[in-house]
Every structure is written in C-alpha cells, then in structure tokens.
Amino acid sequence: MDSFFTRYRNLLVLLAILLAQIVGLAVQVRRTGAGRNTLDPRDEPGVRLIRLWANALVSPPERLIHSSKLGADYLWQNYLDLRHVREQNRDLQQTIDRLRLEQAALLEDARQGQRLQGLLDFQQKYIYKTVAAQAIGTSGSDQSRVFYIDKGADYKLDRDMAVITADGIVGKVRDVFPHTAQVLVINDPTSGAGVILETTRIRGILRGNAAGQPQIVDLLADPRIQPGERVLTAGGDLVFPRGMPVGVVEKVVRDPERDSFIDVIVTPAAHLDRLDEVLVITSTEPRFSPQQQQDLATSEALKGPEAAAIKEQKKASEVMAERLPGLTDPNLPPDQQPLLDNSNPNPVAHPPQALHPDRFTPGAASGPAPATAPDSSAASKFEAGSKPSQQKPGQEKETTPDNGTTRPVPKTTPTPASSPGRQTTPRQAQPQQTQPQKDEPRRNP
Amino acid sequence: MSVLGADFRRDFEIRRYPFLAYGLVPLTALVLQAWLPRLLGPYAWFDLPLVVTVYFALGRRSPIQGTLMGAAMGLFEDALSHHAIGVNGIAKTVAGFLAASVGVRIDVENFTIRLMFIFVLSLLSSAIYVFVYRVLLGLDLDWGWFMALLTALGNSAIALVMFPLLDRLQLQD
Numbered sequence: 261m262d263s264f265f266t267r268y269r270n271l272l273v274l275l276a277i278l279l280a281q282i283v284g285l286a287v288q289v290r291r292t293g294a295g296r297n298t299l300d301p302r303d304e305p306g307v308r309l310i311r312l313w314a315n316a317l318v319s320p321p322e323r324l325i326h327s328s329k330l331g332a333d334y335l336w337q338n339y340l341d342l343r344h345v346r347e348q349n350r351d352l353q354q355t356i357d358r359l360r361l362e363q364a365a366l367l368e369d370a371r372q373g374q375r376l377q378g379l380l381d382f383q384q385k386y387i388y389k390t391v392a393a394q395a396i397g398t399s400g401s402d403q404s405r406v407f408y409i410d411k412g413a414d415y416k417l418d419r420d421m422a423v424i425t426a427d428g429i430v431g432k433v434r435d436v437f438p439h440t441a442q443v444l445v446i447n448d449p450t451s452g453a454g455v456i457l458e459t460t461r462i463r464g465i466l467r468g469n470a471a472g473q474p475q476i477v478d479l480l481a482d483p484r485i486q487p488g489e490r491v492l493t494a495g496g497d498l499v500f501p502r503g504m505p506v507g508v509v510e511k512v513v514r515d516p517e518r519d520s521f522i523d524v525i526v527t528p529a530a531h532l533d534r535l536d537e538v539l540v541i542t543s544t545e546p547r548f549s550p551q552q553q554q555d556l557a558t559s560e561a562l563k564g565p566e567a568a569a570i571k572e573q574k575k576a577s578e579v580m581a582e583r584l585p586g587l588t589d590p591n592l593p594p595d596q597q598p599l600l601d602n603s604n605p606n607p608v609a610h611p612p613q614a615l616h617p618d619r620f621t622p623g624a625a626s627g628p629a630p631a632t633a634p635d636s637s638a639a640s641k642f643e644a645g646s647k648p649s650q651q652k653p654g655q656e657k658e659t660t661p662d663n664g665t666t667r668p669v670p671k672t673t674p675t676p677a678s679s680p681g682r683q684t685t686p687r688q689a690q691p692q693q694t695q696p697q698k699d700e701p702r703r704n705p
Numbered sequence: 706m707s708v709l710g711a712d713f714r715r716d717f718e719i720r721r722y723p724f725l726a727y728g729l730v731p732l733t734a735l736v737l738q739a740w741l742p743r744l745l746g747p748y749a750w751f752d753l754p755l756v757v758t759v760y761f762a763l764g765r766r767s768p769i770q771g772t773l774m775g776a777a778m779g780l781f782e783d784a785l786s787h788h789a790i791g792v793n794g795i796a797k798t799v800a801g802f803l804a805a806s807v808g809v810r811i812d813v814e815n816f817t818i819r820l821m822f823i824f825v826l827s828l829l830s831s832a833i834y835v836f837v838y839r840v841l842l843g844l845d846l847d848w849g850w851f852m853a854l855l856t857a858l859g860n861s862a863i864a865l866v867m868f869p870l871l872d873r874l875q876l877q878d
Contacts, residue, residue, distance in 0.1 A: 400785060
C-alpha cells in the first residue's frame with residue numbers, strides 16, 4: 261500500500277488539488293429556476309476571504325508602483341514639460357467664462373424645472389457627492405474587465421455605486437475592500453446599465469461583448485437607430501443618475517440568435533482602456549450639492565447680469581419679430597428707412613406682380629391700379645445704386661405707376677392686424693432678422 | 706530502471722533558488738499582470754503567472770511543487786477577477802504538473818524546447834480554462850482563440866527574456 265502512494269504520489273496530489281478546486285467551483289455556481297447555471301445569482305453583500313487575501317497581497321505593491329509613476333509624471337508635467345501651458349491656461353479660462361455664462365443663463369430654467377418636478381412629485385436625482393479615486397490595477401485577465409481603485413471602505417464606498425469620469429460613465433463598484441475597491445466596467449459581459457438613445461428615446465440594457473465593446477442588447481430592429489446617435493443613462497437601474505453620457509452609436513448589427521433583434525454597438529464616451537482618475541458617486545440627492553450651489557452662485561455673481569442682458573435681448577428680439585410690420589419704420593425719416601440702407605447685406609427681393617390688384621396692393625391705395633408696385637421702382641433704384649429722392653419727414657411718397665409722380669400718404673403706425681400684406685409680401689421676411697436690433701433701444705430705453 | 710534514471714537525472718539537474726525568490730518572483734508576476742494592462746490596454750497579450758509557474762516547474766522538476774505553485778498562482782489570479790475562483794487554478798495546476806513531469810524526461814536546457822514548451826502549455830491552459838468554464842460549470846463565456854494564440858506567442862516572447870534573468874537567481878553548489 262505504501263508503495264502505491266509512493267509510486268503515484270505526484271498523480272494523487274494532482275488529483276486531490278483538482279478535486280478540491282472543482283468542489284470549490286461547484287459551491288460557487290448555482291443553477292437558476294430557468295435551468296441555467298450562473299455565478300452568484302444573489303448579490304451577496306460580503307467579500308470572499310480569498311479575494312480579500314489576494315487584494316491585500318497585490319494592492320500594496322500596485323499602490324507603490326502607481327505612486328511612483330504619479331510622482332514621475334508630476335515631476336515631468338509640473339517642472340519639465342511646461343510648453344504651451346500659458347496658451348492652455350488662457351483657453352481654459354475662456355472656456356470657464358463661457359461655461360459660467362451658459363450656467364448662469366440656464367440657472368433660472370433649472371430652478372423652474374425643480375419647482376415643476378416638485379409639483380409633479382417627480383424628483384430628479386442630482387449627483388450630490390463624489391469621491392475622486394485613482395485606478396491602480398486590473399484583474400490581469402481580458403475575460404474579467406474589472407479594475408481596482410485606491411479608495412475603499414475607508415472612504416465610505418459601497419457596492420453598486422456608480423463610477424464615472426468627466427466624459428461619461430465607467431462602471432460600478434463591485435467589491436469593497438478596506439483601502440481599495442473593485443470596479444466592474446460597462447464593457448464586461450456581466451455588467452448592465454439602463455440606457456436610452458437620445459433622439460429616438462429607445463431604452464435598452466448596455467453590457468459588454470467578447471471584444472470588450474459595450475453594446476445595447478435585446479432591442480427590436482428599428483431603422484431609426486443610426487450611427488452617431490448619443491446614448492445616455494436612463495436612470496432606471498438605480499446605479500447611474502439619469503442623463504449621463506454613455507457613448508455614441510457606432511453601428512447596428514443583427515442579433516445572431518434572433519432575427520428580429522439587433523445589437524447596437526456603442527463607442528464609449530469614457531476612455532475605458534486608459535483610465536487614470538475616476539469619480540465614485542457616493543450620494544445622489546434631489547437637490548444641488550453645496551459645491552454645485554456655490555458654483556451656481558459664483559456664476560450668477562460673475563456672469564448673471566451679462567447672461568440676463570443676453571436673455572433679455574433675445575426675448576426683445578422675439579417680441580419685435582412678432583410685432584414687425586414691414587420695412588417701413590414710421591419713426592424714421594424716409595431717407596433712413598431700412599429699405600434704403602445700403603449696408604444691408606441681404607438683397608431685397610422683388611415682390612411678385614399682383615394678378616388682380618386691389619386696394620391692399622402696394623402702390624394702389626385707392627382703387628384698382630396698374631400692377632406695378634412702386635416699391636419695386638424704389639428697390640430697383642436701390643439696387644442700381646441711385647440715391648433716393650428727399651421727402652419731408654412724416655410723409656411717405658408713393659409713386660404712381662402711370663406718370664411716375666409722387667403723392668404723400670398719411671403716416672400710420674401699422675400693426676400686425678393692420679398689415680394684411682405682412683404674411684404674403686416676401687420682402688418683409690428678410691429684414692425681420694435685422695430690424696429688432698434697430699428697434700430694441702427704443703423698446704428698452 | 707527508467708524511473709530510477711529519471712529520478713537520478715532530476716536529482717542531478719535540479720535547480721535551487723533562494724527562499725525569497727519563491728515568494729517574490731510569483732508576487733511580482735501577479736502584481737505586474739494586474740498593473741501592466743493599465744499601460745498596455747488591450748495589447749496585454751501575456752500571462753506572467755503562467756510563465757513563472759512553468760519556469761519553476763521546469764527548474765525544480767518536482768511535479769508536486771509545480772502543481773502547488775500552479776494552483777496558488779491560478780487561485781490568486783481568479784481572486785483578483787470577478788469570475789469563479791478555481792478556473793484559472795485548475796488550468797495552471799495542470800500546466801505546472803505537466804511542466805514538471807515533462808521536465809524530468811526531456812532536456813529543458815535547450816532554449817528552443819523551452820519556448821515551444823511554454824507556447825504549447827499556454828494553449829493547453831487556455832483550453833482547460835474554456836473547458837472548465839463552459840463544460841464543467843455550464844457558464845456563458847465569450848472566447849476568441851485568436852487572442853489565446855496571441856497570448857501564447859506573448860508568453861513565449863516574455864520567456865525568451867525572463868528565463869535567462871531568472872536563471873541568474875539560482876544557487877550554485
């Protein structure tokens with residue numbers, strides 16, 4: 261008997277170790293009610309001890325290597341490689357100014373949106389608190405697309421917290437260790453995120469494929485889905501806040517197993533292969549965070565009056581565009597009418613000739629007249645570069661087509677209701693874009 | 706007689722390393738395997754723990770030691786991933802055992818044989834991984850053999866550099 265064990269001890273040790281590992285695997289994998297085997301069907305809150313050991317063994321050297329790399333990068337970027345920094349700084353400052361202006365302009369809309377959401381009992385979750393973390397390592401296997409960050413339970417991280425970058429979503433926290441955490445990336449086949457296509461509003465589930473590309477699966481074929489459409493988080497998975505960028509549709513492929521279904525391959529917005537610093541969303545609240553409120557206040561203080569002026573200007577332009585009667589401004593002398601403005605870059609269109617002139621026909625104030633619009637002669641003069649004739653202020657001259665003489669007409673203030681030709685006279689359409697700017701100071705002294 | 710011959714050869718050609726090398730080299734391989742993909746992205750076509758397992762199995766020529774080292778390396782690799790713990794363990798256990806068993810019988814000092822050996826063991830390890838995952842466990846696994854082939858080539862290339870470096874660690878009697 262001893263000789264048997266001695267002779268086959270190598271083989272017996274191999275079989276024993278293999279058997280132990282197979283039993284260990286059998287304990288981890290479960291069969292679901294649908295007859296499929298799956299790993300961890302229950303979302304167990306704890307961490308397996310062996311994962312903790314492996315992490316405790318590998319993470320400290322990883323942190324050391326990562327810190328050394330960061331130190332070298334810091335030395336290079338902040339002391340050696342400083343070319344174009346001033347230009348970048350200036351560009352960034354301009355970007356900040358522009359964003360502050362936009363933020364201040366959108367602030368009132370956001371507040372109004374919050375009020376309306378409150379009325380509708382719908383609470384939009386805002387990112388309230390984040391923790392910045394560095395990616396320090398990976399799983400080392402292309403079959404397991406996870407990476408490790410240098411923050412863990414010591415920073416109050418928890419499972420299923422969303423991990424993002426400034427570009428878009430990255431993944432979610434899967435396991436939390438004392439000083440590190442494991443993040444499951446959205447391009448792993450076992451991941452899942454609720455997403456929505458921005459324009460078509462089609463919802464789906466995002467997960468990774470074998471090539472490491474995120475794709476939206478289980479979608480019915482829809483010709484509206486085209487490459488280039490943006491993909492956002494839908495917010496229904498209770499992990500990612502709604503409306504965060506996910507990526508862009510790269511292509512649409514048919515599901516190889518089901519004919520009527522398609523898979524939408526997505527180019528991720530975040531650079532999943534080159535992640536350095538990420539943000540872990542540790543809290544979402546139905547209100548802005550103090551930092552966001554501080555940013556808003558700063559923007560409002562810095563750019564609020566400017567943004568308000570721009571908003572008021574746009575509003576006035578819209579109002580004046582509605583009220584704009586035509587090219588004739590009664591408050592201006594005839595020689596300063598917009599029609600005669602040589603600086604107008606848009607050429608004046610010739611009005612169509614009326615087939616059946618009536619009293620509303622330009623140039624036919626009383627009774628039917630020959631269908632030659634007097635304005636067209638003025639326009640022709642204008643186009644020919646001739647100087648218009650002088651006339652008294654407060655009077656408009658109308659040229660009769662028969663003899664070319666002019667006669668004064670009473671000065672009136674036309675309104676939209678009193679300008680029946682407004683909708684049909686084509687020459688009135690173009691100056692509406694430039695007229696409000698001239699009229700605006702009078703409306704808002 | 707052949708068994709005695711193999712034992713004699715094993716005792717004659719067995720390599721010895723400092724005690725720390727048995728801990729630090731595998732640990733370094735695990736750390737680099739976890740860290741380098743951050744730099745290389747999708748081009749990390751190598752399996753350093755397998756290379757180290759095969760190297761020590763070939764050098765020590767002890768199937769039991771090769772089996773234990775392969776199991777330990779594979780289990781730690783599995784523990785760092787989010788997959789079931791034991792799949793890589795089984796694959797590397799078999800690889801370590803085979804490396805040590807074959808190392809007793811063939812001349813592994815020849816560099817070409819070493820490279821071919823690690824290439825074949827890399828493919829075998831991948832095959833065992835897929836077999837355990839898909840057949841034994843019945844789990845879904847997206848797999849590409851082209852990537853396995855690239856990994857095997859990468860392991861051979863790394864072994865070309867790493868084996869002479871590790872040879873410097875061995876103790877001379």
